[in-house]
Amino acid sequence: MPQVKAPIVTYSGINQKVEFKDPDATLLDCSIINQIPHMHECGGSGQCTTCRVRILEGLQNITPRTRMEKETAQLRKWDPSIRLACQCYVKDDITIQRLVWNSTEINKLQLETLPEGTAEERAIAILFCDIRGFTKIASENKTFDTAYILNRFYTVLGDPILINNGVIYQYVGDEIIGLFGVSGGMQNKNCKDAVRAALGMQYAIERLNRLELIDFDTEIKMGIGINFGRAFVGHLGHPKHKQFAVVGDPINTASRIQGFNKEAGTNLLISESVHKGFPKNTLNLGKKYSNQMEGHEHETILYELIGFKEMDIQLELQNSLDYLLRNEDEFAEKFYNKVFTKSPQTRELFKNNMQSQGRLLTHMLGGIVYSMSRPEFLELGLKSLGKSHARYGVMEEHYPVVLESLKETIKEELGELFTERIGKAWEQALIDVTTEMKKYASIK
Template identity: 25%
Template sequence: MSSSFLHVLVTDITTEGYQSRHEADYHGVLELGRQKNNLERLFEPRVLTPGRTRLVIAEMGKSEISRHQAEVRTLPESKVEVRNISPQAVLHLGNGQALPPGQSHIDSHSLVIRVGNQRVIHFDVIDPDDDSLESLPEATLAPGSSLQSRERSERLGLIRANRDGGESPIEAILSRLQLAVDALQTDAENPNYYDFMAKSLVEIVGLDIGGVLFFDTMSGNWQVQSQHIRSQLAGCSELTPSRRVMSHVLARKQTFIYNHGDDLASLSESMVRIERVVAAPILDKNQQVIGALYGERRQRLGGVVPFPTISKADALIVELLAMGVAGGLERIKFQKEKIKLEKEKFQALYAFEQFFTKSLAEKLIQNPSLMDGRECEVTVLFCDIRGFSRESEHLGPLKTVEWVRSVMDKLSACVQDYDGVLIDFIGDELVAMWGAPDHQENHAELACQAAQAMIESLPELRDSCQKFGLSKPMDLGVGINSGYAHVGNTGSSRRFKYGPLGNTVNIASRIQNLNKILRTQLLLTAETRKRINSIALARRVGEFRLANLSESVQVYEMLVPQHNNLNECSSDQIHQRQDEIIKDYEKALEDFENAKFRDSVRRLNEVLTRFENDGPTLFLLSEAIRHLQSDTDPKLFNKVFEGNRK
């Protein structure tokens, strides 16, 4: 009875390349099919009866594959048979042939079937009793692997044995190794690299023909990439790799030697003119066979001069060269992946730098998890260009776009100068955030500094925007709020958009709009004010009920030198006058909130004698006068202002 068995390799073809899904040896009949139910697991073999095993090769949803699709078995003389046992589904072979239900196909040594467009199954017949093939004792090393100390000692021992009259003198071995090392130093990206390796097989090992082969996973065939024939055998036929030898190389991932060419009756068709064969696998870093170095010593039929056998020393040289090719291919792959990663990193860095500072962009590339959605404390800023509707109608579409772009460039620089994140541009409005994705302890302080920089840039913006022909000098309105928000992808599964979401954001937007009512430029909430150190620069404007929000919000104005022409004053004068307006206004506000409307009006008129165009003072004065005129009952008085304009 034959002791041969099947070596099965299941490979999926993905956009990244080939992915090995299952590899094992099977004795007897192997039944293939798709999942019957959830109890059956993909690629988990199950013994049905002695000598019969079932292997699930497709998921339940793959209706093009039957639950009982095929049977595969070995036959005498290293043949393999596949029979389509499905009542209706066609089975596709690796060569493109369709095998109808009920029919069989027999091949020698190996066979390939396809499952859909992405899965390929290889069957190789392995006969352990075939003494015509001999392998090297150790498996071929994959790129990145190394010999264990014991294995290294054994191989050094083999070389030492040659000194005592082994297969070849030590000097010859060292010379061959020197040539092999020289070959391995060849640049794998050289366009003639494979030709050089095929030639090296012939010249260093002393073969008649040498070739570099690559394994075609889809068809199961070995493709000759390059071959070299000894000049004395110029009329020799081209390389046709032995299927018997290559099946063993593929299944066992080892170097094999064939030295039984005298028994011509036993040779397969591809070995009729071959005396000796050696083949060493080319492995990838996952120890999958992707190719081989293959060589022959030939004797044509009727030849009388015997050719020397291929020794283990010969095979070791071939294996060494194959390992060198594998390493070279991995280096090329590594370099390509490195270039790809560098390009992707550059593109990601460029994209990130549109919204983040350069240092933060680099952090995000190194640690993408910072972009994951989470709840954290942030400060959100909204900045709006005042009079946009009027100016866009006046300028027309093209000039409006150019004007807004120039303004947003300047405002964006202010955000990034203070380590902020640009979240969005909504028409004439910019949205920015601090505190995420990278934690910032002083996020509120940084946001206020950026806002001050925006207001302080107004003179420069007004000068630079004169070329657009604005009908009035441009102005800005900024609103800031701090608190907890959900930060992450606020877009959709189709379009990523990083930013904050929640009530903290809504309040910041409403606060920005209050600037229109109060005729101010920079407003912030009490939540932001309590997180900054420069408290003296902010005055409490009042408590406001904002549109579509249930709770009222304490609002503060941050004063900048431009306020009431303070930019013409010295530094000491600026601080003195800011202190005056803050103290006098807040006393008037306190009178108002205690329903002392007359006292409030008196104080506010005093403020206007020094700061005649102060927006909050004019707003509070109008409110106090309104309550005086309507004779509001102090017991029924509500101190919260309505700020319902969004």
């Protein structure tokens, strides 16, 4: 009897072809088995949409949408070519394009759930961040250098917004605006995400000044204001040119809070509504201000924010992640060398391309840190990781070796940036992650 030819899956973005050998595996499984990084924040359970792909060729060669997938596609107004990789199976050759390449793109997906042509009231936290003295910076540098400085400012200060489940709403000259909770969420969660983002921005700007802008003889200073309240959020505008918009007093107030930093001589101010979003004695606060904002008949209470009173693990991980993975291949090579030295028999588990395996490792590590701001998906993702590692032959006794090797590699890669505080944060996070994954170490 002639052998049936296995379907070929072509990944357009990386021009890679792989055989789809297991008819019981999903398209997402195919990526994972072949060491192709493929976002799946909820672990491939259909609860999120990060594994989405566009079928460029061969749409007829995959199974129809499941009921769950139909509901998602209808809500987000997808055309038939967009599919959830975790929900479809391949019957013959297809060509696909992964639509979410990294964790920073996930936040944009929140905007798909917003109404078209109308606006819905949502309780959101709003963050305004402004460069201080930008006119002077522009006058003292060439146009090209000024554009470079401004682009680096947007990048390093945009990342803390994105890693904390926020959406970058606008760039207005030398100002960046972040929104937290546009797709819903509780006051405490949205306010904590915004505060963590603001503190991450302070760390990012300090490092930008120290490591990158020193050659320009320029130091960027900034002011940040955070407010919380109910605003109208949606896609508004001309029927042929609608765009995401936020309307309401809370966003105007956030802008004025940011501006009040100049008068108060502070760098980071939060409103009373943000302060109320935290349990007592959570935040380390400085001075308290009472100010009548323009357009308000009442006094607005503001607090200078210094930081969290207790160590915030997510903040410490976020502040070190981009530097830690600045050279992903180097990080992975160091890690696996340590694993193989401590446990030589584990080398047998890695029979494929180690460079691809290394990129999967760093993809996974970064994804876990980003997923911490979306805890509803983190546990599902770790469950999936634990099961997939078990299928590869990873046993419970391998986890201590992995944990120790990761800790050592992180310390080496951070170098002078490594502190006892960062070390404790990574150790606790890695313990929590590996403990959750070990629950599935015996599942094959």
